[in-house]
Each structure stands twice: as structure tokens, then as C-alpha cells.
Amino acid sequence: MSALPQEALRRGWCPSTLKPMETGDGWLVRLHPPGAQLAPAQLRRIAALAVEHGNGLIEISARANLQIRGVTPDTHPKLVERLLAEHLVDEHEGDGPQRVTLVSPLAGQNPTDLIDAVALAAQIEQRARAIPGLPAKLAVVVDDGGAQVLDKFPCDIRLVGIAAGQAALCLGDCLWRGPIAEAGAAAAVEIALRRFTALRKAAPDRIRRLRDLSPESLANLSVLPETAAPTPRMPPRRAGLFALESAQHAALIGLPFGRCDAAVLDRLAAGTETSAAAIRLSPWRGLAFRNLGRAEAESLLSLADDLGLITSDDDPRLSVQACAGSPACLRAEAPTMTDAAALAETAAGLLAQDVTLHVSGCVKACAHPAAADLTLVGRAGRYDVVLNGTTRDKPIATLDLSALLTRLQPGQDIHARLKAARSTGSQG
Numbered sequence: 303m304s305a306l307p308q309e310a311l312r313r314g315w316c317p318s319t320l321k322p323m324e325t326g327d328g329w330l331v332r333l334h335p336p337g338a339q340l341a342p343a344q345l346r347r348i349a350a351l352a353v354e355h356g357n358g359l360i361e362i363s364a365r366a367n368l369q370i371r372g373v374t375p376d377t378h379p380k381l382v383e384r385l386l387a388e389h390l391v392d393e394h395e396g397d398g399p400q401r402v403t404l405v406s407p408l409a410g411q412n413p414t415d416l417i418d419a420v421a422l423a424a425q426i427e428q429r430a431r432a433i434p435g436l437p438a439k440l441a442v443v444v445d446d447g448g449a450q451v452l453d454k455f456p457c458d459i460r461l462v463g464i465a466a467g468q469a470a471l472c473l474g475d476c477l478w479r480g481p482i483a484e485a486g487a488a489a490a491v492e493i494a495l496r497r498f499t500a501l502r503k504a505a506p507d508r509i510r511r512l513r514d515l516s517p518e519s520l521a522n523l524s525v526l527p528e529t530a531a532p533t534p535r536m537p538p539r540r541a542g543l544f545a546l547e548s549a550q551h552a553a554l555i556g557l558p559f560g561r562c563d564a565a566v567l568d569r570l571a572a573g574t575e576t577s578a579a580a581i582r583l584s585p586w587r588g589l590a591f592r593n594l595g596r597a598e599a600e601s602l603l604s605l606a607d608d609l610g611l612i613t614s615d616d617d618p619r620l621s622v623q624a625c626a627g628s629p630a631c632l633r634a635e636a637p638t639m640t641d642a643a644a645l646a647e648t649a650a651g652l653l654a655q656d657v658t659l660h661v662s663g664c665v666k667a668c669a670h671p672a673a674a675d676l677t678l679v680g681r682a683g684r685y686d687v688v689l690n691g692t693t694r695d696k697p698i699a700t701l702d703l704s705a706l707l708t709r710l711q712p713g714q715d716i717h718a719r720l721k722a723a724r725s726t727g728s729q730g
């Protein structure tokens with residue numbers, strides 16, 4: 303049996319390597335690779351460990367975290383031992399966040415970068431570790447200001463490049479401050495975090511997240527002057543071939559619904575093992591293989607295509623959230639993964655218009671706790687259909703997959719309601 307005390311299990315959010323989360327298919331173990339980077343051989347080892355100690359399913363979350371599913375109380379100690387001994391994770395003690403920052407998987411090598419997001423993220427991680435009292439759930443997005451826009455990722459603090467060597471700071475995702483020179487940006491984030499922990503210390507039960515503070519409290523977190531929000535940029539490309547600096551290329555590959563078999567990842571990593579590839583995790587639920595020549599990157603994308611992975615930005619699966627579902631999760635009332643693939647294909651036109659689709663095996667909503675334009679909740683093999691709501695909102699109908707696919711066809715009722723809501727900006 304595991305030496306892990308039962309109370310150490312984290313139910314609901316922020317699992318880590320040492321403190322996994324209970325899910326319907328066993329324990330979910332989250333890995334934070336050192337420097338947020340992996341070599342192909344390291345990814346192969348993680349894939350092997352996922353088979354040996356888990357159920358062989360690997361996920362990448364929307365916060366670019368790597369997760370091994372189906373770990374058991376018996377297998378967890380050995381898995382942790384191997385991950386630590388082989389330096390595959392960077393886990394630290396304490397109740398604070400294991401990883402704070404989120405950056406583009408192409409940051410640092412992208413010719414469009416305005417600030418060095420990788421270096422800033424490393425500085426912020428180091429400074430955050432020295433601040434006692436930070437909540438486990440804390441997100442700082444460091445957006446290099448280039449083509450890989452990160453504005454769709456909710457966070458507590460957002461640091462965005464606004465000109466070469468200059469950044470703006472957004473507190474609570476609503477209050478913009480700046481400009482600030484890149485050299486002082488990590489310190490400005492640290493000041494805001496320290497002021498937040500002081501506020502939190504006074505009322506820990508009431509103040510849980512920085513982003514929940516009132517505008518008045520947020521305003522006290524920084525002495526920088528108020529500034530306008532940066533000019534909106536074009537949405538990023540989330541998969542495909544990218545030309546980076548110094549004639550290097552990257553292949554950005556998505557996992558369908560953020561999940562795949564360890565064997566698939568092993569084949570992908572094996573395809574680059576003889577190269578100088580460096581792998582970064584992508585918040586678009588995939589992997590960026592960097593430091594490749596153009597031919598190597600193209601060949602890897604071709605292999606990924608053959609393996610059923612996402613290699614193109616217009617793949618509709620990129621716009622669908624789906625949980626593990628049955629049979630992986632014991633709580634699931636529907637096979638969400640396979641159904642989501644069929645739904646994505648049928649609803650491709652709607653998804654291309656930014657309609658959001660969430661397919662959940664039960665009301666727990668592990669994949670997407672927020673509202674979506676169309677939320678489907680598993681119920682005894684069928685789905686409760688919720689328009690513009692969460693898994694806990696009132697459904698308008700309960701349908702099987704076949705009926706859903708029919709009613710998502712152009713001219714049918716669900717399609718028409720979603721399309722109308724999208725074109726008028728109203729709710730469905």
C-alpha cells in the first residue's frame with residue numbers, strides 16, 4: 303500500500319506528483335518537467351512509466367501540464383521514485399503552487415517575440431517560490447507579445463510584451479498597469495504577489511485567488527500607473543509547422559482533447575530521438591518539438607498525422623473540450639472521447655465560428671468547469687443538452703449521439719440556435 307496519507311490526495315484541483323488527485327480511473331499524477339522542457343528520450347521514459355504504473359493514458363492540460371492517469375495506491379510510490387531519480391519532475395515541498403507561469407511553447411525562439419517570456423517566467427517562478435502563503439492555484443501568463451497570443455487563458459496576473467523590451471501588467475485579468483521595462487517586470491510581479499499574500503493572510507477563508515479581489519484591492523497591488531489594454535492581436539496558430547529564429551523550425555502537435563495513449567507519444571518522441579529536439583508543452587493541449595530542421599519538422603508532422611494527432615490549426619478537435627469518459631473513468635455515463643470526435647466533425651462549421659463545445663461524462667466537468675455554448679453531459683449512455691451553460695445547468699433535452707449528430711446538421715434546430723447566438727452575440 304502507498305505511504306501517502308489519504309488527506310494528501312487532492313480532489314478537485316491542483317494535483318502534483320507527490321499529491322495526486324483521485325479520479326474515476328484512479329489517481330491522476332501531474333508532472334512538472336524541470337525548466338518546463340523535455341528531451342525526446344525523457345518523453346519516452348515518461349510514456350514507459352505511464353504504462354508501467356498507470357493505465358497508459360497521458361494528458362496535457364489547458365495549463366500545459368503533463369498528467370499520467372490511472373495510477374494506483376500501490377504503483378504511486380514506485381512511480382514517484384522513478385520520476386524523481388531520473389530528474390523528470392521538478393517538485394518542491396509545501397502547499398504553494400508547483401508551477402506558476404504559462405508561456406507560449408514557441409517563446410524564446412519566435413522572431414515575433416517582444417520580450418523574453420521564457421527568461422521572465424523562470425525569474426517569476428524563482429521569486430514565487432520564495433513567497434510564503436501563495437495559494438496552490440495561481441496563474442501568471444507571460445505573453446511575449448508576438449504571434450502566439452495567450453489571451454484566451456484565464457489567469458491572476460498577465461504580463462504582455464507591448465514593444466521591444468517593454469511590458470504591461472494586468473492584475474486580476476482586468477486592471478492594466480505599465481508600461482514597465484522588461485528588466486523590472488519580474489520584480490513588479492513579485493511585489494503584486496507579496497501584497498496579495500499580505501491581504502490573504504488577513505482573511506484566508508474569504509480571499510482565495512488574486513483574480514477574485516475587488517478592483518480597489520487589485521489597484522493596491524502595484525504602484526505602476528494605469529494603462530490601456532494592449533491592442534488585440536490575431537488569434538494564434540495552435541498546430542502545424544513554424545519557422546523560428548536561426549533557421550530552426552518547430553512542429554506543434556495537438557493531442558485530440560488533450561489525451562493519448564502512451565504508445566503514441568512514445569512513437570512520436572522516438573521519431574526525434576536522434577535530433578536535437580527540445581520539447582515544450584503547449585497550452586493548446588499538445589507538444590512543441592523545437593530545434594528541428596525544416597525537413598525533420600515536416601517528417602514529424604507527417605508521423606503525427608498518421609498517428610491521428612492534430613497537425614493543423616483548422617482541426618475542429620482543437621475547439622472541443624472532452625473529459626476521459628468511459629471506459630477510462632468509472633463515473634462516466636458516456637464514451638466522451640469517441641463521441642467528441644464524431645461531434646467535432648459534424649459541428650466543424652460551427653466550431654470554426656468560435657462556438658464552444660464541451661462533452662462531459664458526468665456533471666463533474668473535469669475537462670471544462672466553465673460554461674460553453676453547447677455542453678453535453680453523459681446520462682446513461684445519452685447526453686443532457688445544455689445551451690450556453692455548464693454541466694449543472696438545466697438541459698433542454700436528453701439525446702443519444704445519433705440524434706445529436708442529426709440536430710447539429712445545418713438547418714436542424716441545435717445548429718440553428720447555436721449559429722443564431724453566434725451571429726447576434728446573444729445567448730442560445
Ligand code: SF4
Nearest residue numbers: 625631634663664668
Ligand atoms: S467529468 Fe468525466 S472524467 Fe470527470 S468524473 Fe465525470 S466522467 Fe469522469
